[in-house]
Amino acid sequence: MTDTEPGRDWPLWEVFVRGRRGLSHTHAGSLHAPDAVMALRNARDLYTRRGEGVSVWVVPAAAITASSPDERDAFFEPAADKPYRHPTFYEIPEGVRHL
Amino acid sequence: MSAVAAALPLADDALVLSHRLAEWLGHAPELEEELALANISLDLLGQARACYALLGDEDALAYRREEREFRNLQLVEQPNGDFAHTITRQLFFSVWQELLFGRVTGTGPPAAVAAKAVKETAYHRDHAEQWTLRLGDGTEESHRRTQRAVDALWRYTGELFQPLEGLDIAMEPLRRDWRARIGDILARATLTMPEGPDADAWSAGAGRQGVHTESFGRMLAEMQHLHRSHPGAVW
Numbered sequence: 663m664t665d666t667e668p669g670r671d672w673p674l675w676e677v678f679v680r681g682r683r684g685l686s687h688t689h690a691g692s693l694h695a696p697d698a699v700m701a702l703r704n705a706r707d708l709y710t711r712r713g714e715g716v717s718v719w720v721v722p723a724a725a726i727t728a729s730s731p732d733e734r735d736a737f738f739e740p741a742a743d744k745p746y747r748h749p750t751f752y753e754i755p756e757g758v759r760h761l
Numbered sequence: 762m763s764a765v766a767a768a769l770p771l772a773d774d775a776l777v778l779s780h781r782l783a784e785w786l787g788h789a790p791e792l793e794e795e796l797a798l799a800n801i802s803l804d805l806l807g808q809a810r811a812c813y814a815l816l817g818d819e820d821a822l823a824y825r826r827e828e829r830e831f832r833n834l835q836l837v838e839q840p841n842g843d844f845a846h847t848i849t850r851q852l853f854f855s856v857w858q859e860l861l862f863g864r865v866t867g868t869g870p871p872a873a874v875a876a877k878a879v880k881e882t883a884y885h886r887d888h889a890e891q892w893t894l895r896l897g898d899g900t901e902e903s904h905r906r907t908q909r910a911v912d913a914l915w916r917y918t919g920e921l922f923q924p925l926e927g928l929d930i931a932m933e934p935l936r937r938d939w940r941a942r943i944g945d946i947l948a949r950a951t952l953t954m955p956e957g958p959d960a961d962a963w964s965a966g967a968g969r970q971g972v973h974t975e976s977f978g979r980m981l982a983e984m985q986h987l988h989r990s991h992p993g994a995v996w
Contacts, residue, residue, distance in 0.1 A: 672791060693793055694791065694792070694793060695793060696895070699891065700793075700891065700895075703797070703887070703888065703891065704793040704796070704797065707793070707796050707797055707800050708793070708796060
């Protein structure tokens with residue numbers, strides 16, 4: 663263990679949970695824990711009530727890089743204002759399934 | 762009927778330890794840890810209720826018996842002490858409980874209770890094991906306190922292996938397994954297992970016979986006071 667002050671030993675973790683019938687992991691919230699093993703156990707208590715058959719991911723909050731709200735327009739608009747990028751200009755032939 | 766005889770000591774263990782853990786609420790070292798202790802406390806209360814349900818009215822059993830009528834282990838009635846003390850008590854008890862419930866076989870109500878409880882108990886043991894490793898192999902101070910707790914509580918572990926009436930479980934192999942598991946966890950946590958066989962460990966009387974340590978009476982007084990002040994009240 664390092665000699666850092668107590669608060670520094672309990673960094674923030676982000677928690678992602680996949681429900682029993684869920685298809686993907688969804689961000690459920692965050693918590694403090696001294697390491698990944700404890701973060702996983704705390705996440706189980708906090709966000710799953712130990713329900714069977716769920717999958718939990720924990721990620722140190724410091725490992726996540728987020729897009730900046732200030733750059734939102736520049737970041738997302740170029741995609742939104744070019745309709746030809748969206749695959750909506752064809753008819754779906756009859757009889758095609760699973761589309 | 763005989764299998765149900767074991768329900769009373771097992772229920773008393775769970776109830777008393779549940780109450781001890783509930784005393785931590787609002788006092789745990791971290792919010793997350795507070796939640797874990799409350800979680801374990803709730804599991805144990807659930808186990809106690811399931812066992813009392815086999816015997817009669819759970820409230821009468823919990824709130825109207827005197828200290829001498831309780832059959833819980835002296836280990837579980839020990840005061841919380843510091844966090845290391847609480848964790849060590851959890852470690853000794855939950856390893857025993859997991860091994861014991863894993864051996865309850867057959868059908869009928871006690872087996873059903875054990876089958877449900879063994880899953881919870883695996884979680885309790887894991888929690889105590891993780892913390893023992895962290896505290897034992899943590900700082901000099903956390904190591905010292907955890908070793909102190911191991912040494913202080915060791916005397917109450919002999920009682921874990923007294924035969925339980927109604928449960929057809931050989932206690933000697935259980936004791937060997939328990940010592941192996943505890944020995945392994947303590948070694949990984951850089952802690953020293955106390956000298957001497959646990960079964961010969963000194964203990965003042967025996968909880969299973971209704972002889973308890975001093976602090977238990979105070980705990981019961983607090984737990985039962987409302988029910989005794991207003992007997993027969995519905996709540």
